[in-house]
Amino acid sequence: MTDDDGRVLNAEFAVELDGPGLAVVLESAGGTSSTGPSRNSDYIPALELILARLQTLGAVLVAGVVDSRKTEHLPESERTVLDRPLRLAVVDDLAALRLQLTSRQGRIGQAPNAPKAGNNRKRLRLRIEAPGYGPVDALRLATEIARPAAAPVSAESATALPAQRRSGEPGSVRLNEWWQNDPAECYWLEITDRDDLGANVQALQRDGSGRENWSYALVTALRPGDIVLHWHKTQHQVPAIVGYSRAVDGPFDDELVWQARGTYGQSRPTNPLPQPSWRYELTGYTPLPAPVDQSAFQRAETALREIKQKLDETYPAPLYYPFAFYESRPVRVMQAYLVKFPAAILDAIPELAAIPRSRAPQPVRPTPQPRSSPRRKARSSGSGYIADPVLKVALERHAVERAAALYPDYEVADVGATRSYDLHAVKGADEIHIEVKGSSGSADKVQLTGGEVDHAHRVAATHLVVVDQIEWTRLPNGEIQTRGGRIRRWTSWTPHDDDLKATHYRYRLPGGGAELPDPLTGAQG
Secondary structure: EEEOOOOOOOEEEEEEEEEEEEEEEHHHHEOOOOOOEEEEHHHHHHHHHHHHHHOOOOEEEEEEEOOOOOOOOOOOOOOOOOOOOOHHHHOOOOOHHHHHHHHHOOOOOOOOOOOOOOOOOOOOOEEEOOOOOOOOOOOHHHHHHHOOOOOOOOOOHHOOOOOOOOOOOOOOOOOOOOOOOOOOOEEEEEEOOOOOOOEEEEEEOOOOOOOOOOOHHHHHHHOOOOOOEEEEEEOOOOOEEEEEEEEEEEEEEEEOOOOOOOOOHHHOOOOOOOOEEEEEEEEEEEEEEEEEHHHHHHHOHHHHHHHHHHHHHOOOOOOOOOOOOOOOOOOOOOOOEEOOOOOHEEEEHHOOOOOOOOOOOOOOOOOOOOOOOOOOOOOOOOOOOOOOOOHHHHHHHHHHHHHHHOOOOOOOEOOOOOOOEEEEEOOOEEEEEEEEOOOOOOOOOOOOOOOHHHHHHOOOOEEEEEEEEEEEEOOOOEEEEEEOOEEEEEOOOOOOHHHHOOOOOOOOOOOOOOOOOOOOOEOOO
């Protein structure tokens, strides 16, 4: 088996005919060797990968049994590690499922008075049903499980497509929007450790395997006025819900440098290059009076289980539920980026009383800027386009003020409303034109208008000043307070063609286009 980064795993498996269906058999791990790695040492990541690829194929786990020579004398009921058939599409936490399949192996075949559990990486037989795979398709299924996913969509091809999910492509997921016809179901939970809470929700269009991830794709399912709760992992001593924001505009195509935060994701190498992402703009970040941590959900675990059970009985899976339940440990928040937060949970958790109980009837929309204004700061890696007009103006003003302070001996004027650059600095016969870009993220690229590029090519004495990593806080009255930031300057700045990438084209229509009547009304023109 080869993982999604191209590494061949030290783990053997096969797909076999098993009665009327198929079974995936993962060989056991163990043993030591002085000449090489132990046998099937990648058993754990291989099992997780098998589950993930079967999930993508829409498979059902019919049964899971230990199938080793030492346990074959036992009845199958004593070798099972799966309570009942399980449709993988409804599993939100594959790591927890893998843990169940391995932890239950330890006592199988052990003497009743054994002081500790035995090997939990035994030969494992997973009987499955997968759409499109019958008894004669064992080799085809084994090949599908063994090979890595298709390469991720490139930034060039992704930005050439409209800002909507491309369902139907290889590796795409079709979201189950069970909440769509219920206005009360307007809540989401972002699980993150980002510093700019409330700016947006943003996630990759494709994960490291080249497939869509439901937790990332949910960014495209937000609607204006929806409420996004923010679960932050490090803002307080313990992870907790610390505030909420309103969805205002999106989804947009963007780019993002992403580091997965889960246990498996952190073990994989980080891609340092921006990758195509989905982004939905937020506004009105409001901190909660007190953080709501895991203990609040543990106290309400019975109610949370009942809410999920009722939803399971009402809607088809998956629900993208925000909590994972276990037999031997308390409930915990799902290991994901964005999850659906059913409205009934708000009433089950008294600590969430401050969360508004309805979608905003008319969310605030950004005010279009005049065409002559250079305040067209669009998306940049790490921050993205900002649809919240108050935040956008505050960041721009902060950047312009910091840039102007770099020229203490000059007479500096803000000309951004009327010119194709931001600041005009004069000292005697010395004249400098300054283009300014501001960002709350880490900007390794900025967006330039055609006028800004043309002006920098014409005027040699043009400087570029970029102020990024700006910290900001929204005050109770709605105003934005900004501070700090990294300041970088390029003098004698001319944007070279090799460093420019076209994001829009103005196309002149050719003559000769036939004018046709309206197909619905028959009217001409």
